[in-house]
Amino acid sequence: MTQNGPLLSIRSLSVSFPRxxxxxxxxxxxxxxxxxxxxxxxxxxxxxxxxxxxxxxxGFLPRSARVEDGEVYLDGANLLALSPEEMxxxxxxxxALIFQSVRSALNPMMRVGDxxxxxxxxxxxxxxxxxxxxxxALLSQVGISDAAKRARAYPHQLSGGMCQRVLVAMMLACxxxxxxxxxxxxxxxxxxxxxxxxxxxxxxxxxxxxILLITHxxxxxxxxxxxxxxxxxxxIMEAAPVDLLFGAPTHPYTQxxxxxxxxxxxxxxxxxxxxxxxxxxxxxxxxxxxxxxxxAALPVCWEQRPEPEDVTLGHAVICHNWRGNHGTCHQD
Amino acid sequence: xxxxxxxxxxxxxxxxxxxxxxxxxxxxxxxxxxxxxxxxxxxxxxxxxxAxxxxxxxxxxxxxVLFQGTDLTALKSRQMRTQRRHLQMVFQxxxxxxxxxxxxxxxxxxxxxxxxxxxxxxxxxxxxxTMTRVNLEPQMLGRYPHQLSGGQKQRVGIARAIITExxxxxLDEPTSSLDMSIRIQVLSLLQRLQQQLGMAxxxxxHDLSAVRFLCSRIFVMYLGRVIEAGPADEIFDHPTHPYTQxxxxxxxxxxPKTRRTRILLEGEPPSLxxxxxxxxxxxRCRNRKPSCALEPPxxxxxxxxxxxxxxx
Numbered sequence: 001m002t003q004n005g006p007l008l009s010i011r012s013l014s015v016s017f018p019r020x021x022x023x024x025x026x027x028x029x030x031x032x033x034x035x036x037x038x039x040x041x042x043x044x045x046x047x048x049x050x051x052x053x054x055x056x057x058x059g060f061l062p063r064s065a066r067v068e069d070g071e072v073y074l075d076g077a078n079l080l081a082l083s084p085e086e087m088x089x090x091x092x093x094x095x096a097l098i099f100q101s102v103r104s105a106l107n108p109m110m111r112v113g114d115x116x117x118x119x120x121x122x123x124x125x126x127x128x129x130x131x132x133x134x135x136x137a138l139l140s141q142v143g144i145s146d147a148a149k150r151a152r153a154y155p156h157q158l159s160g161g162m163c164q165r166v167l168v169a170m171m172l173a174c175x176x177x178x179x180x181x182x183x184x185x186x187x188x189x190x191x192x193x194x195x196x197x198x199x200x201x202x203x204x205x206x207x208x209x210x211i212l213l214i215t216h217x218x219x220x221x222x223x224x225x226x227x228x229x230x231x232x233x234x235x236i237m238e239a240a241p242v243d244l245l246f247g248a249p250t251h252p253y254t255q256x257x258x259x260x261x262x263x264x265x266x267x268x269x270x271x272x273x274x275x276x277x278x279x280x281x282x283x284x285x286x287x288x289x290x291x292x293x294x295x296a297a298l299p300v301c302w303e304q305r306p307e308p309e310d311v312t313l314g315h316a317v318i319c320h321n322w323r324g325n326h327g328t329c330h331q332d
Numbered sequence: 333x334x335x336x337x338x339x340x341x342x343x344x345x346x347x348x349x350x351x352x353x354x355x356x357x358x359x360x361x362x363x364x365x366x367x368x369x370x371x372x373x374x375x376x377x378x379x380x381x382x383a384x385x386x387x388x389x390x391x392x393x394x395x396x397v398l399f400q401g402t403d404l405t406a407l408k409s410r411q412m413r414t415q416r417r418h419l420q421m422v423f424q425x426x427x428x429x430x431x432x433x434x435x436x437x438x439x440x441x442x443x444x445x446x447x448x449x450x451x452x453x454x455x456x457x458x459x460x461x462t463m464t465r466v467n468l469e470p471q472m473l474g475r476y477p478h479q480l481s482g483g484q485k486q487r488v489g490i491a492r493a494i495i496t497e498x499x500x501x502x503l504d505e506p507t508s509s510l511d512m513s514i515r516i517q518v519l520s521l522l523q524r525l526q527q528q529l530g531m532a533x534x535x536x537x538h539d540l541s542a543v544r545f546l547c548s549r550i551f552v553m554y555l556g557r558v559i560e561a562g563p564a565d566e567i568f569d570h571p572t573h574p575y576t577q578x579x580x581x582x583x584x585x586x587x588p589k590t591r592r593t594r595i596l597l598e599g600e601p602p603s604l605x606x607x608x609x610x611x612x613x614x615x616r617c618r619n620r621k622p623s624c625a626l627e628p629p630x631x632x633x634x635x636x637x638x639x640x641x642x643x644x
Contacts, residue, residue, distance in 0.1 A: 045511035046482075145599075159600055189374035189538065191597045194582035198596060216512060219584030242588045260516040262541035264568065264583045265590065270520040270545075280481060 005076065006033035007210045008057065008178055013070030015056055024283050025068060026234045027052055029305070034178065039204060039211045041225035041242075043218065043257075047281040049234035050214045054180045056080075057212075058095055059087040074178065092122050096176035096209075100183035102163045106155040112166045113139065113151025119173040138169040142199060161192035168199055175207060182214040197224055218261055222246060227314075230254050233281045233289035235305075240315040250317040252325055253290045288319065296325035334401065335362035336499050336532045337386065342395035344381050353604045355381045357556035358395075363500065368526060368533040370547035370564065372540055374579070376601060377553040379536045383502045386534070387419055388412055400499070417447045420493035424505040426485035430477045436463075436488055437473040443496050458495065465528075466491045466521060483514035487521070494525060502534045507542055519545055540583055544568055549637075552576050555601055555612030558631065562638030572640045575613045611643060619644045 015027040027049050034040045042050045055061050057072055059079065072079045074094060082090065091097070099105045107115055116135035120126055126134065132151075140147035142165040155163055164184060171179060181200065185193035201224065204211055213225060221228055222242060229239045230253065238251040249255045259271045282292055291301040298321050306320045319325070344356040356378040363369050371379045384390040386397050388404055397404045399415060407415065423429035430439060437459060444455050460470040466487040477485055486506060493501050503522065507515040523546055526533060537543050543550060543564070550567055552560040552575070560573040571577045578595040585592070597616050602608055610625040611617070617624070624643045631639040 045513065161600060190540075190582045191374065191578060192600065194594060194596060197584075198594075217584065218512075218586035222586050222588045222590075223584045246586070246588050256513060258586070260513040261586045262516065262519075262539075262545050263585055263587070264541040264544055264580060265585055265592075266544075267565065268541075268545055270523060271516065 006073075007036045007038075007075060008034040008212070009071075009073040010053070010057070011071045011073070013053070013056060013072065014068040015052060015061065016066050016068050017064055023066065023068075026283055027056070028235045028283075028289070029070070030231075030234070030236055031070075031308075032229050032236065032239060034210045034212055036177075037204075037208050037210055038227065039213060039225045041221040041228045042212060042214045042231065043216060043221055043228060044231035045216060045281075047233060048231040050231050051182055052234070053231075054097075054182055054212065054214055058091060058097055058180065059084070092119075092174060094176055095178045095180060096171035096174050098164070098167050098171065098179065098181040098184045100186040102160055102167065102187070103155055105167055106163055108155050111152050111154055112158065112163075116151075116166065116169050116173060119170040123174055135169070135173070138172050139166065141172065142166075142169045142203075143195070144169075159192075160188050161195065164188065164196050165199065168196075168203060172203060172207070176209055178210050178212065179204075180212045180214070183216070184213075185220075200224075218246075218257065230257070233283055235289050236308075236318055237290060238315075238317045238319075240311075244312070244315045248311075248315075250311050250315070250322050250325075251290075251319050252294045252296045252321075255325075256293075256295075296321045333364055335398075336365045336400060337361075337363040337534070338396075338398040339382070339386060340396045340398070342382060342385055342397065343393045344378075344385050344390060345393045348605070351605055354556055354607060355604065356385065356392075357607075359551075359553070359556075359558055361551055361558065361561070363532045363534060365499070365532055366526070366530045367549065368523075368535055368547045370543035370550035371534055371536045371553065372538065372543055372550055372579075373553035374538060374601065376555075376604065378556040379553050380504055382553070383421070383504055383534055383536050387416075387421055387502060389421075414447075417443075417449075417496045418499045419502075420496065420498040420500070421502045421504065422486075422489050422493050422506045425509055426477070426482070426489045427509075429489055430485060432477050434476075435473065436475055436477075436480075439488060440473070440492055440495055443492060447496055449496060462491045462495045465494065465525065467517075482510055483518060486510060486518055490518075490522065490525070494529065494531070497529065498531060500532045500534070502536065504536045505538070506535075508537070508539060515542065516545075522546060540568075540580065552579070555604070555607065557612060557628065557641065558639075559613065559641045560639065561631065562634075563636070566636060566638050572634060572638070573613075573642050574617050574619050574644070578616075611641075 011031050013027055013030045014025055016023040016025045030053055044050045113135050116138055117131040120131040120134050136147045136151050139151055144150050144165055185196050225242055227241050228245045230237045232253050237253045249258055262268050287304050288301045291297045301320050306318050308316045308318050311317050339361050342356055342359045345352045345354050359382050373379050385392040392405055440459050444450055450458055463470045468487050507518050535546055547564050550564045551558050554575050560576045571580050578597045581595045599616055608614055611628055614620050614624050629641045629643040631641045634640050
């Protein structure tokens with residue numbers, strides 16, 4: 001239990017799935033930390049393994065998945081060594097989750113107020129009536145007007161944004177030290193999305209919880225996170241403080257991502273050569289899995305996995321050719 | 333120049349139990365040849381319903397849709413079918429808009445047969461040419477949708493729309509199911525095709541950065557009405573309606589150096605079951621005046637082709 005060390009530490013985590021009679025290693029030696037009170041963004045496209053990493057942390061890996069190697073430490077304790085019962089307790093008390101499918105995270109048969117009250121009663125031995133009062137207080141704290149009345153609603157009677165607020169209230173009830181938010185605003189309109197992120201930032205300031213924010217939206221990362229981890233095909237490509245990742249991206253994949261970013265505050269010109277990109281993600285590569293799409297790939301990239309190197313303090317890149325790669329980074 | 337599409341006071345109501353829901357409530361817009369027009373707004377604002385009424389995939393309750401001067405709403409279905417060659421659509425989700433049991437060849441050949449645009453060798457030549465246009469290998473014609481990636485499937489959706497050489501294509505969120513590096517490829521492709529083939533687009537999206545990339549003019553909808561319209565750069569840089577201002581300010585910018593003041597809107601749009609009498613944005617507007625609650629403000633000319641419906 002070291003307060004000085006990171007709150008969450010994932011060390012060389014590899015997770016495999018069966019595919020056509022063989023085990024395919026989807027997550028490949030993933031390592032990263034989340035410090036106390038820090039907001040870290042985990043970005044990548046479909047199939048990058050960002051959601052899978054969060055499932056491994058929370059013990060929600062599907063049955064067919066197998067942890068091949070690695071450790072996940074929360075406050076110094078290895079979560080992968082815990083029994084399912086012990087893990088349930090960690091999830092209730094230390095880790096809270098906000099999922100992308102808001103509605104499936106709530107019980108459709110139960111009034112939302114009762115669901116929040118239940119979270120409170122699991123957390124502390126409150127009486128039903130007290131828990132209910134506290135639930136209403138939490139619901140109004142997350143910006144639900146007329147909370148006493150809304151507490152009696154079932155999830156289907158509330159909008160998506162409202163349901164997400166209910167989930168944030170449940171999370172507040174648990175007072176977790178780590179919040180994992182997996183695409184928390186997918187399917188919500190942008191004005192509602194802005195409200196939810198404002199709420200998440202408020203909650204972070206108030207509780208001091210660390211947040212692992214999983215998203216594909218680089219705009220959200222730029223505005224919300226302090227540090228960013230970029231994943232591709234189950235491997236980490238680059239990890240850096242937000243301003244360095246956007247200002248001096250070093251990995252060819254990060255550079256490609258930033259080149260394909262569109263902005264609402266100015267008209268972006270189509271980047272050159274972007275039409276010829278391949279899009280299939282391949283996991284069956286010994287070396288760097290980005291090699292098939294990489295403009296700076298060397299023969300060694302296919303054979304051997306590069307080791308993390310520090311570009312500057314706190315800015316790590318996993319690329320054989322980052323020194324020789326002078327890809328343009330921004331659209332300006 | 334004559335507009336290729338003119339929508340006049342379009343209204344569409346749906347029956348919901350005993351109640352009537354007005355999803356589109358008096359939309360008028362013109363689209364000129366070779367122009368990409370963006371139709372933006374949040375869910376439930378009526379943008380998709382507008383496009384579907386335009387193509388008569390839905391029957392408008394009131395109003396007219398003119399295509400090169402012909403009133404589409406007055407056509408019999410057989411006459412409408414012959415016009416469809418010129419009016420195409422690309423759908424949001426290629427997984428549900430492509431028939432999984434059709435090969436790509438069959439999917440693309442069908443519009444050619446329906447409109448009598450060639451068979452045998454001429455059809456084959458046209459199929460191959462269209463595949464090349466959307467950056468797909470002609471050898472892929474024999475494949476089925478499940479053998480393609482998301483971006484490739486959406487390219488097939490685009491190929492199906494352009495193979496009849498339409499004058500106008502409605503694009504309904506064509507990139508919202510795609511990853512960001514694929515999204516820009518598809519948008520660049522749409523831009524290039526528009527320039528090569530001179531088609532007009534109506535691009536429906538809640539992704540405003542994609543709209544800014546592709547469109548030269550935009551219409552912003554809220555609760556079934558157009559509340560602001562004009563040249564894209566003008567509206568993105570100087571939004572006038574309080575809703576447009578809040579909408580644009582809510583979109584995160586992928587650049588930590590850019591800091592903006594965000595206008596956070598209170599609450600959510602009112603229910604379509606219970607439309608307010610006055611301005612639809614009244615409850616959430618920070619500049620509202622008592623008179624705004626009385627009747628919906630009309631679009632007024634703010635100069636330079638910029639129109640705003642606001643009582644302020």
